[in-house]
Amino acid sequence: MPSSSVSGWRGVSASTDPRQRAAGVLARVDSAGAYAARLLGDAPPLTRELVFGTLRWQRTIDHLLTPYLHRPLSALDPQVRAVLRLGVYEAQRLSTPPPVAVAEAVRVAKATCRPAAALVNAVLRKAAHAAWPETEDRSLALGLRLSHPDWMVERWRGLFGEALLATALAADQEPAPLSVLAAGDTEQRLRAAGCELVPHPWSRAVRVVTGNAAAAVRIVAEGGGYALDPTAALVARLAPWVAGIRVLDLTAAPGGKLLVLDAHSEGLVLVGADRHLGRVVRLRRTLAARGCGAAVLVADATAPPFVSGRCGLVVVDAPCSGTGTLRRHPEIRWRLRAEDLPGLAAAQRRILAGAVGLVAPGGHLLYATCSLEPEENEQVVVGLALEPVPLASALPPGLAFVQRPSGGVVIPPSAWGDGFSVHLFRRPA
Numbered sequence: 062m063p064s065s066s067v068s069g070w071r072g073v074s075a076s077t078d079p080r081q082r083a084a085g086v087l088a089r090v091d092s093a094g095a096y097a098a099r100l101l102g103d104a105p106p107l108t109r110e111l112v113f114g115t116l117r118w119q120r121t122i123d124h125l126l127t128p129y130l131h132r133p134l135s136a137l138d139p140q141v142r143a144v145l146r147l148g149v150y151e152a153q154r155l156s157t158p159p160p161v162a163v164a165e166a167v168r169v170a171k172a173t174c175r176p177a178a179a180l181v182n183a184v185l186r187k188a189a190h191a192a193w194p195e196t197e198d199r200s201l202a203l204g205l206r207l208s209h210p211d212w213m214v215e216r217w218r219g220l221f222g223e224a225l226l227a228t229a230l231a232a233d234q235e236p237a238p239l240s241v242l243a244a245g246d247t248e249q250r251l252r253a254a255g256c257e258l259v260p261h262p263w264s265r266a267v268r269v270v271t272g273n274a275a276a277a278v279r280i281v282a283e284g285g286g287y288a289l290d291p292t293a294a295l296v297a298r299l300a301p302w303v304a305g306i307r308v309l310d311l312t313a314a315p316g317g318k319l320l321v322l323d324a325h326s327e328g329l330v331l332v333g334a335d336r337h338l339g340r341v342v343r344l345r346r347t348l349a350a351r352g353c354g355a356a357v358l359v360a361d362a363t364a365p366p367f368v369s370g371r372c373g374l375v376v377v378d379a380p381c382s383g384t385g386t387l388r389r390h391p392e393i394r395w396r397l398r399a400e401d402l403p404g405l406a407a408a409q410r411r412i413l414a415g416a417v418g419l420v421a422p423g424g425h426l427l428y429a430t431c432s433l434e435p436e437e438n439e440q441v442v443v444g445l446a447l448e449p450v451p452l453a454s455a456l457p458p459g460l461a462f463v464q465r466p467s468g469g470v471v472i473p474p475s476a477w478g479d480g481f482s483v484h485l486f487r488r489p490a
């Protein structure tokens with residue numbers, strides 16, 4: 062079956078069968094460059110677990126499958142590849158007994174790629190029992206044991222050193238807990254639904270939510286609170302502010318940074334802009350539902366339609382590779398190439414060039430990305446006609462970070478939050 066036939070699996074990803082749906086989503090992520098989180102929508106917990114777990118552990122899973130295949134995995138149809146990977150993940154990492162996991166994968170194969178069902182059965186019966194690599198087994202590459210591409214491991218080793226590298230890789234292999242910016246009666250509603258809320262040590266407005274995940278997701282979707290990573294919340298508050306200043310978030314959708322600024326910093330005049338109309342429409346709805354009165358408009362940050370030199374704070378939370386967010390978007394690691402980074406950096410430079418002139422004398426520019434890569438961060442801010450402001454003393458005690466020569470910091474992903482890179486600049490008064 063040719064790979065292009067995968068477009069025929071659209072219906073499969075909407076299947077009510079959790080494994081069939083998971084296989085359909087995985088095939089589309091693999092072959093069509095789709096993002097799992099978007100395709101999953103309201104998928105049941107088992108489907109989500111199968112999709113995210115399989116994507117997180119894809120390299121390790123492929124290592125177990127390879128000895129039992131006569132052809133490279135890459136030569137198989139994406140749907141067959143998806144069923145094989147999903148079968149190994151379920152047999153090896155979930156509590157499903159391996160024979161049941163294999164039988165379920167064969168059932169999905171019969172329903173979705175019947176000619177390959179015998180192959181799936183033969184391969185999975187062996188791979189389901191193969192030895193999963195020990196995390197401490199130094200005879201195997203670290204990237205294989207913790208399922209990341211070697212190029213990424215090597216550049217993060219250089220950036221973080223061994224200890225933080227291990228923390229970052231291990232963090233990427235666990236799901237991110239739900240954390241929310243609580244507002245209004247959200248906390249009461251979540252508690253009434255059986256959720257527990259723990260204040261996050263980095264940010265007083267962020268609560269980590271456990272228990273009754275389904276109810277929590279529903280309450281947040283209804284506009285109760287806003288799901289936001291704790292590091293993203295922390296980053297938004299790193300710029301100093303005084304009441305009355307105009308704050309412009311030039312890349313504002315979906316709205317997390319604006320909501321944090323609104324919650325933490327009274328008396329700011331908030332304006333949010335984004336290039337994409339659809340995202341601005343959703344941003345406006347999100348802010349209104351949470352009582353945030355920021356003005357919102359469509360604008361291209363590379364040619365911003367604002368008067369120069371008037372903003373006390375300009376925030377650029379730039380579109381980026383997202384390598385700090387692999388807990389939430391595990392597929393990025395299999396898709397991104399080091400060669401993609403210069404293209405992203407060029408777009409970031411254009412946005413920053415538009416942003417710099419908007420900063421008022423004495424005002425600040427906050428440049429952040431959820432990328433850990435120097436190309437998208439310290440190399441992008443080189444030559445800005447602004448003074449770097451040291452950030453280390455503004456970070457919470459105990460937070461691991463790497464200070465860069467550019468004055469910015471890189472926060473690696475951890476069990477506490479996603480990875481981010483941040484720079485703060487000031488225009489002399």
Ligand SMILES: C[S@@+](CC[C@H](N)C(=O)[O-])C[C@H]1O[C@@H](n2cnc3c(N)ncnc32)[C@H](O)[C@@H]1O
Pocket residue numbers: 293310311312313314315316317318319334335336337340360361362363378379380381412
């Ligand atoms: C990382 S997201 C921003 C996240 C947001 N600040 C938050 O906290 O929720 C990057 C945003 O930049 C927007 N964007 C990309 N290129 C842009 C441009 N040239 N001008 C304005 N917005 C742009 C994208 O539409 C996207 O919404």
